[in-house]
Amino acid sequence: MRLTTEETARAARFFAEGIHRLASRPVRLMEVCGTHTVSIFRAGIRQLLPPTVELVSGPGCPVCVTPNEYLDTAIAYSRCSDIIITTFGDMLKVPGSDSSLMAEKAKGADIRIVYSPLESLTIARENPNKKIVFLAVGFETTAPTAAATVLQAEQQGITNFFVLSAHKLVPPALKAILAEPKTKVDGFLLPGHTVTISGLEPYYFVTQEHAIPAVVTGFEALDILQGVYLLLEQISTGKAELVNQYRRVVKPEGNPAARRILDKVYQPDNAVWRGFGVIAGSGLALTAVYQRFDAKAALPLGKVESREPAGCRCGEVLRGLIMPADCPHFGLSCTPEQPVGACMVSVEGACAAWYKYGQGR
Ligand code: SF4
Numbered sequence: 567m568r569l570t571t572e573e574t575a576r577a578a579r580f581f582a583e584g585i586h587r588l589a590s591r592p593v594r595l596m597e598v599c600g601t602h603t604v605s606i607f608r609a610g611i612r613q614l615l616p617p618t619v620e621l622v623s624g625p626g627c628p629v630c631v632t633p634n635e636y637l638d639t640a641i642a643y644s645r646c647s648d649i650i651i652t653t654f655g656d657m658l659k660v661p662g663s664d665s666s667l668m669a670e671k672a673k674g675a676d677i678r679i680v681y682s683p684l685e686s687l688t689i690a691r692e693n694p695n696k697k698i699v700f701l702a703v704g705f706e707t708t709a710p711t712a713a714a715t716v717l718q719a720e721q722q723g724i725t726n727f728f729v730l731s732a733h734k735l736v737p738p739a740l741k742a743i744l745a746e747p748k749t750k751v752d753g754f755l756l757p758g759h760t761v762t763i764s765g766l767e768p769y770y771f772v773t774q775e776h777a778i779p780a781v782v783t784g785f786e787a788l789d790i791l792q793g794v795y796l797l798l799e800q801i802s803t804g805k806a807e808l809v810n811q812y813r814r815v816v817k818p819e820g821n822p823a824a825r826r827i828l829d830k831v832y833q834p835d836n837a838v839w840r841g842f843g844v845i846a847g848s849g850l851a852l853t854a855v856y857q858r859f860d861a862k863a864a865l866p867l868g869k870v871e872s873r874e875p876a877g878c879r880c881g882e883v884l885r886g887l888i889m890p891a892d893c894p895h896f897g898l899s900c901t902p903e904q905p906v907g908a909c910m911v912s913v914e915g916a917c918a919a920w921y922k923y924g925q926g927r
Contacts, residue, residue, distance in 0.1 A: 581794070582614050582791060585616065590802070592618045593618065593619055593620070593752040594750050594752050595620070595754070595794060596623070596624045596753075597622075598736065598757050599627075599758075600623070600628075600630070600915065601759070601785055603623045603914065603916050604919050607919050609787035614791070619794065622889070623884075624754075624884070625743070625884045626705070626736060626760075626914075629703060629911065629914070630884055630912055631734060632732045632840065633838045633872075633874070634662050634840075637661075637667075639862075639867065640653070640657070640701050640730060642870050643730070643867070644667060644670045644677055645670065649698075650676040650677075650698050651667065651676065652678050652683070652701070654704075657701055658671070659911045663872050682715075683700050684711070687718060690727040691722075694726060697726050697728060699861045700715070701730055702733055704734075705734055705736055705757075706760040706764050709828055709850055710763060712733065712831075713828050713830065713832055716852070720856070731849070731860070733850035734849055737764070738845045738847050738848035739842065739845060740772060741771065742839075743885055744778075746887075749885070749886060751778060752779075752797075753781070753801060754778065755797070758811075761820065762817075763824050763828075766810065779796075779808075781809045782809070784812040793811050831852060832853065833852075834847040834848075841881020841885055877893075880907040883909050890916050895907075902921060902922070
């Protein structure tokens with residue numbers, strides 16, 4: 567049921583007043599997802615909060631957490647004359663060690679932006695003499711579509727389609743954050759869209775093992791205000807429960823049909839995250855049955871040299887240890903036009919959001 571404008575305003579006032587009433591001591595809340603970060607800025611939620619409530623961004627921007635090693639591999643593939651790269655648009659500008667996909671495209675590499683991985687299959691059929699490498703970047707939300715694309719490629723007998731998987735799972739990254747001694751988080755706003763697929767179960771460790779409250783939160787301004795309110799309500803009463811604020815979309819069991827497709831094609835694997843290093847079981851690799859679609863296995867490259875951008879503190883931003891403006895590059899040598907690191911490129915990147923909405927310097 568949609569609220570009228572007047573009802574929305576009344577609800578927003580109720581939550582904002584409640585937040586001020588409950589925020590009697592300093593608390594640090596992590597919005598795990600980049601979409602939340604952007605919504606928070608766009609709706610001016612930071613300005614509505616009392617100074618005792620600090621919001622810090624987390625690792626939920628898929629482009630940001632994809633390490634240079636992956637980008638450099640994609641760039642190396644793009645330099646092969648018999649390969650067409652298909653990718654979501656936000657990967658294009660991310661700087662690799664020495665180049666970017668955009669720079670390679672300008673030099674003539676065949677790199678095509680797709681809005682769904684399924685478009686890669688059309689490109690594969692139209693270019694039988696080329697190999698199509700899809701850059702599979704994203705969390706639980708996007709991985710099922712990539713898995714469905716592999717299944718379709720199999721059904722249609724397409725042999726020139728490959729996946730370079732950088733798919734990642736959110737819960738292991740939260741475990742890594744909570745294992746970090748320097749981390750101080752009093753509550754988590756969990757990403758509504760990934761929980762739509764996974765269900766609540768993978769997140770109970772936050773409340774049960776770490777006694778930190780968590781709220782699965784939607785993406786409208788009112789959702790986020792309510793999410794913050796529900797966290798503060800728990801903090802003020804000493805509770806630590808997993809609450810589903812986004813019930814109109816997220817079912818406790820998630821989406822078992824999407825998970826079945828995912829489990830058929832992918833299996834958990836160790837994965838490298840920018841700023842974290844290797845996180846056990848946090849990635850998705852193609853299972854042995856679908857190995858022939860794995861770009862790394864089917865199209866081996868020589869050693870690809872890689873290094874992270876000098877001075878970029880994106881990794882610390884993603885772990886919630888610093889704010890973007892704490893980075894000496896922020897807004898000076900690093901801007902969306904001339905990004906040093908991935909967090910300034912992606913529309914969901916914390917540095918890009920802070921810059922765009924005029925926070926920090
Ligand atoms: Fe990296 Fe730029 Fe963000 Fe600094 S401002 S952490 S250099 S992306």
